[in-house]
Amino acid sequence: MAPLYEDAEQDVGSEHETKFVFDARRAPHVVARLRARCVPDPVYPAGIVSSIYYDTPSWHSFDEKRNSDLLKTKVRARWYADVETGEPVGVAFLEAKLRNGSRRRKVRIRTDVPAEELAQAELAARVVLELPRLLEAEGVALPGSLLPALEIAYTRVRFDEPRSGARLCVDDNIRVSRTNAARLPHARPVALGVGVLEVKGALKDLPPTLAELRALGCRRGSFSKYAECLERTAKAVA
Helix, strand or coil, X not given: CCCEECCCCCCCCCEEEEEEEEEHHHHHHHHHHHHHHCEECCCCCEEEEEEEEEECXXXXXXXXXXXXXXXXXXXXXXXXXXXXXXXXXXXXXXXXXXXECCEEEEEEEEEEEEHHHHHHCCCCCHHHHHXXXXXXXXXXXXXXXXXXXXXXXXXXXEEECCCCCCEXXXXXXXXXXXXXXXXXXCECCCECCEEEEEEEECCCCCCHHHHHHHHHCCEECCCCHHHHHHHHHHHCEC
């Protein structure tokens, strides 16, 4: 593999990322408000996002979120699919998301693994197990030995807010699509039933033009798809 740094979706170095959670049934209304006030992302306006999340044998990354640690590290392999056909497109990416409070830095590496291959591979397959080594080769300090835990998928719609320069995305139909049976035996796939609006850039809150979203139930707060999905999946045993 010959990894490269990819600067967009949009790899940003360091910025604020603020999340707002809402009832998934409100997702069409939230998206409609954004369409009225914002412009679609010019490159990736919509798609299906799938991610395999890694954690240590002792669930270090999950504990960082559950304990509200200031410093957090999250590692995932990610690929995209066409929103209309559901077919994977392009290649997979490997990401390390490093957070210090509300500020984040994301290292994003383009791999030569086809998205279709990763989508079809077992979570215990060699190609999945070896991907985190790419981050180590690029000098990223990992929390320890990493193993795949589960796969999370959702539909994402992206926008730009012209006045503030903020980038926004709405994630809907968030679900656990697969689990590593060796780590989560007898677990059943689950759907979260919530949507997430992410605001990325210099702002720590909604852009003033979108303040009305609070009336639709958008609540600012800390939210981790990985931690929430893992917790619910562990409880949903057969």
